[in-house]
Amino acid sequence: MAEYLNIALPKGRLGEKAYDILEGIGFGCPSIREQNRKLIFENEENHVRYFWVKPSDVAVYVERGAADVGIVGKDILLEQGSDVYELLDLGIGKCRMAVAGIKGTRLTTDKTLRVATKFPNIAREYFRRQSMEIEIIKLHGSIEIAPILHMSDVIVDIVETGTTLKENNLEPLEDIVPISARLIANKASYQFNYERVRKMCEKIEELREKAK
Numbered sequence: 001m002a003e004y005l006n007i008a009l010p011k012g013r014l015g016e017k018a019y020d021i022l023e024g025i026g027f028g029c030p031s032i033r034e035q036n037r038k039l040i041f042e043n044e045e046n047h048v049r050y051f052w053v054k055p056s057d058v059a060v061y062v063e064r065g066a067a068d069v070g071i072v073g074k075d076i077l078l079e080q081g082s083d084v085y086e087l088l089d090l091g092i093g094k095c096r097m098a099v100a101g102i103k104g105t106r107l108t109t110d111k112t113l114r115v116a117t118k119f120p121n122i123a124r125e126y127f128r129r130q131s132m133e134i135e136i137i138k139l140h141g142s143i144e145i146a147p148i149l150h151m152s153d154v155i156v157d158i159v160e161t162g163t164t165l166k167e168n169n170l171e172p173l174e175d176i177v178p179i180s181a182r183l184i185a186n187k188a189s190y191q192f193n194y195e196r197v198r199k200m201c202e203k204i205e206e207l208r209e210k211a212k
């Protein structure tokens with residue numbers, strides 16, 4: 001086993017959960033637990049190398065082959081339309097993409113709907129299928145503020161517990177798609193590392209079965 005398997009993890013809680021799964025199936029890298037600001041960790045014994053990257057960059061590293069596999073939210077995959085293999089639903093990071101607005105908001109087709117979102121492609125595609133005219137207002141966070149300040153009519157955003165919406169007097173209006181973390185692979189590297197990556201998938205599936 002000469003080559004290292006390069007794994008891109010999303011920085012943050014989701015990445016830590018994903019690492020726990022990978023450690024649990026024999027892809028551990030103990031140095032990653034050290035509390036420091038390093039971004040790359042290797043385990044010489046089992047030839048794995050982990051990178052902590054910004055969640056929205058994981059698929060970029062994988063698509064370009066800098067990482068062989070990665071863990072990424074389905075929201076990001078849908079938004080970026082990345083050219084990678086989606087191998088497995090890890091069943092973590094579960095939430096949903098939804099349209100939300102101030103309580104009592106009605107979605108009407110009589111005027112162009114102003115949609116604030118971090119996910120313009122997902123929003124455009126959703127409203128295109130509903131044959132609704134929209135104007136996208138691209139934001140990078142705290143999306144919930146936009147309808148409160150009447151900058152947008154609705155938002156398209158991630159809803160996990162629903163607390164952020166509730167505490168800002170907003171409500172979900174329509175669900176777009178369920179979201180969870182996915183294991184993805186670079187297309188060329190998947191052929192090259194087929195045995196190892198398939199084994200990784202099988203073990204994760206076994207672990208998920210046991211946890212049911």
Ligand code: PRP
Nearest residue numbers: 141142143157158159160161162163164
């Ligand atoms: C996400 C999302 C919502 C919130 C939903 O925001 O954009 O604001 O979580 O979670 P909840 O339903 O459990 O309240 P994030 O924390 O990523 O921050 P952001 O405002 O920068 O998008």
